[in-house]
Amino acid sequence: MRIETKSNIQKNKNKSYSDLLKTRQWQRKRKLILNRDKNQCLNCTSKKNLQVHHRQYQFDNIISDFVAPWNYDNKYLITLCHNCHQIGHANYKVPVININKQ
Ligand SMILES: [Zn+2]
Ligand SMILES: [Zn+2]
Incomplete structure (x- = not known):
């Protein structure tokens, strides 16, 4: 298995990672995960400033x-507070x- 450096993660073609997180596709997925996790941080149960972690x-x-x-x-995504x-x-x-390694 090849390990990628952190800088590669920001790449995703022409869009920055933060741009990707503004898309409608991500907003939909995010909502799904927040609902599944009952809109609370899985670590401290806070309901504020929730984010979805990969x-x-x-x-x-x-x-x-x-x-x-x-x-x-969905199993790779979890809800955490900021x-x-x-x-x-x-x-x-x-x-x-x-x-998809050849
Ligand atoms: Zn928390
Ligand atoms: Zn994260």
Whole structure:
């Protein structure tokens, strides 16, 4: 398995990662995950400033790019409040998984 550097994650063709998170597709997926998690942080049960976290990033070898944020199986997405999300990213590195490897 090849490990991608963090800078590659921001790539996703011409759009920045923050642009991708503004899309309608992501808003729909985000809502779905928030509903599933009862609109609360899975870590501290806060209901404020909720965000959806990816437990892994997937690099698709067929398209030579990262999978769009909304194209993940729901099991890889969890609801966290802004605080827990920040702390999580500061303490753990999100693993990058290569998919469709030839
Ligand atoms: Zn929290
Ligand atoms: Zn995250």
